Amino acid sequence: xxxxxxxxxxxxxxxxxxxxxxxxxxxxxxxxxxxxxxxxxxxxxxxxxxxxxxxxxxxxxxxxxxxxxxxxxxxxxxxxxxxxx
Numbered sequence: 001x002x003x004x005x006x007x008x009x010x011x012x013x014x015x016x017x018x019x020x021x022x023x024x025x026x027x028x029x030x031x032x033x034x035x036x037x038x039x040x041x042x043x044x045x046x047x048x049x050x051x052x053x054x055x056x057x058x059x060x061x062x063x064x065x066x067x068x069x070x071x072x073x074x075x076x077x078x079x080x081x082x083x084x085x
Contacts, residue, residue: 003030003072006050010036011043015061022065023049027072051075 005023009016016034023032039055042048047064048057051071058064 003027003075004033004050004052005030005068006033006035006037008037008039008043008048009034011040011048013043013045013047019047019049019061019064022061023068026065026069 005027007016007019007023008014020032020034023030037043037048037050039048042055042057046057046059047061048055049064049068050056051068052075054071056064056067056071058067
């Protein structure tokens, strides 16, 4: 199962030009969907990314990437535990 990242290219706190390459570096095989995510209130004040259906928010892009990486690691552990059972 590959990861899915959804980001908004219209929100004030999202810099797609810098965030997109960092997400691709984090997981080159991930499906990255860009467009309005209908979270304008959050996107006005915080950086956010929807990772495998879960919302991840942070005050800065660097903090967001750290949280996204943790979410990806959790998803990988969950996937590994279901396949080994």
